[in-house]
Amino acid sequence: MSDILLQIDGKEVSATEGMTLLSAARTAGISIPTLCHHEKLEPFGGCRLCIVEVEAGGWTKLVVSCVYPVEENLIVRTRSEKVDRIRKSILELLLAHAPDAFELQDLAKEYGADKNRFEKDASFCIHCGLCVRYCAEVKKKNAIGFIDRGIRKEISFIPEIAARECNDCKECFPLCPTSYLQAVFVLTEGLAFSSPSSGSATEE
Ligand code: SF4
Ligand code: FES
Structure with missing residues (x-):
């Protein structure tokens, strides 16, 4: 893969084709704030906090760095x-x-x-989707999902799957930027896992 040279915050940075501006910056030790990004997950571009200013061929624009690919000679300003x-x-x-x-x-x-x-x-949830995407993409369990749309959108554990899978996992908990996820889990656990049919899944 060929190297792509660009400038980030005045620093010459070498990146490979297909890399995003966010990963090129982080590789070069330049930090950009993120709320919905996780290196194990597909780029999402949901929170927009990682926007940066880019300049090329005389124009300047704002782009979402966690999804925007590196380009030769691009000038990037993270602040x-x-x-x-x-x-x-x-x-x-x-x-x-x-x-x-x-x-x-x-x-x-x-x-x-x-x-x-x-x-x-x-509403406590900021809809970053980290929990939902991590469970689907990394764990391949789909124990949690979004229900409803727009401002009514909220996360919900799927009780039948969660009762079976979540107690031994909980890898999504530390990903949540607001701790709301844990509250929803405890609620779901109390309401839905305790039926006799859920067996010993809730036992510690
Ligand atoms: S519960 Fe937390 S991790 Fe899940 S979408 Fe909401 S804010 Fe993000
Ligand atoms: S980190 Fe959320 S849009 Fe880029």
Whole structure:
């Protein structure tokens, strides 16, 4: 695979074809914040927090770095006034849903985001999809999924699968940026796993 040379934050970076800007930056030790990205999962591009500014042939645009492929001679800025302003707004919106999430609070400090800017609508899940995608793509169990759409969208464990698979796994728990996942699991466990038909799946 041929090398692609680009510049990220003023640093010459060598990447391989097909790499995303996010992985090229991280390989070069340059950090970009993410909320829905995981190296074991297919690129998703859901949270938009990883946006960066790119410049090529005299034009500048904003792109989602976890899905945007590297290009020869591209000039990338991972921080700029515009990038920071957008990240701040994204964080403020997410904080309205999950005001107590530590990961969001840390990012809010960095970007000067105000957790009270938008009216609170504490749904706790920020729809990053990490739990759902990890269970499907890595574990191949599909024990958790999204139900409903748009603002009503929420995650739900599939009790029949979860009762059988989740107690010995729980690998998705630490991925959740808001800890909401664990709360849903405990609720599902209490409501749905305890029937006699679920056997010993809930025993520790
Ligand atoms: S429960 Fe957590 S990991 Fe799952 S989609 Fe919501 S925020 Fe993401
Ligand atoms: S990390 Fe790129 S869109 Fe979420």
